[in-house]
Amino acid sequence: MIHEILKMGDARLLRIAEPVSQFNTPELSKLVADMFETMAAANGAGLAAPQIGVNLQLVIFGFKSNPRYPDAPNVPETVLLNPVLTPLSEEVDEAWEGCLSVPGLRGLVPRWSKLRYEGVDQFGAVISREVDGFHARVVQHECDHLNGILYPVRIRDLSQFGYTEVLFPEMDPNQDD
Numbered sequence: 001m002i003h004e005i006l007k008m009g010d011a012r013l014l015r016i017a018e019p020v021s022q023f024n025t026p027e028l029s030k031l032v033a034d035m036f037e038t039m040a041a042a043n044g045a046g047l048a049a050p051q052i053g054v055n056l057q058l059v060i061f062g063f064k065s066n067p068r069y070p071d072a073p074n075v076p077e078t079v080l081l082n083p084v085l086t087p088l089s090e091e092v093d094e095a096w097e098g099c100l101s102v103p104g105l106r107g108l109v110p111r112w113s114k115l116r117y118e119g120v121d122q123f124g125a126v127i128s129r130e131v132d133g134f135h136a137r138v139v140q141h142e143c144d145h146l147n148g149i150l151y152p153v154r155i156r157d158l159s160q161f162g163y164t165e166v167l168f169p170e171m172d173p174n175q176d177d
Contacts, residue, residue, distance in 0.1 A: 003038045003052040005100045013101060014148040017050055017057045020081040023124035032079050032122050035060050042100050043068050045075070046138050048145030051101050057082045059142035068098065072134045080127060083119040083143050087112040088130060095134075097141060097151050098164065106167055108160035109151050111140045 006013050022028065031054065039047040039060060045068065046061030062077030091113040098106045114132040117139050121127055131139065141151060155161050164171060 001034045002041045005051050008102045012053050015055055017055050017146040019057050028122050044100050046142040048142045050145050057146050061138045061142055075135045079121045080119045086116045088114040106164045107155040109154050111137045
């Protein structure tokens with residue numbers, strides 16, 4: 001089932017998400033399936049449960065190719081619950097981000113270049129990965145949603161924030177965010 005994606009301004013996006021305590025349940029499996037369907041319908045690179053009004057520490061991400069990020073390398077399809085992120089260096093990269101909850105806009109956002117993420121999947125199996133580049137950026141962006149953070153608050157220079165169609169006129173307007 002495709003869910004409505006909440007938009008910036010909805011107070012539910014500002015909550016701190018609750019940890020998931022039960023794994024491998026029919027309800028959790030349905031939620032994960034619905035989230036992947038919702039993400040695919042919106043051409044997303046990732047989706048956090050709070051974006052569809054579910055206040056749980058659950059994010060999904062991954063794609064082989066994505067029209068919203070045509071130059072991005074593929075990211076393995078992942079279900080991550082109760083995540084913990086640990087930066088592996090002080091190095092920070094700035095890159096353009098969009099968000100399904102902030103449609104039509106992009107901003108230049110600083111993120112850790114390399115990190116380890118740990119958590120569990122929907123079955124309770126442990127996940128621990130060290131990643132960098134776009135993969136690290138996607139994980140940080142989605143996990144921010146679990147702490148009530150939308151990417152515009154991370155932008156250092158608001159002159160680097162605007163409408164996708166103005167910043168990137170060459171982009172397909174149907175794939176803006």
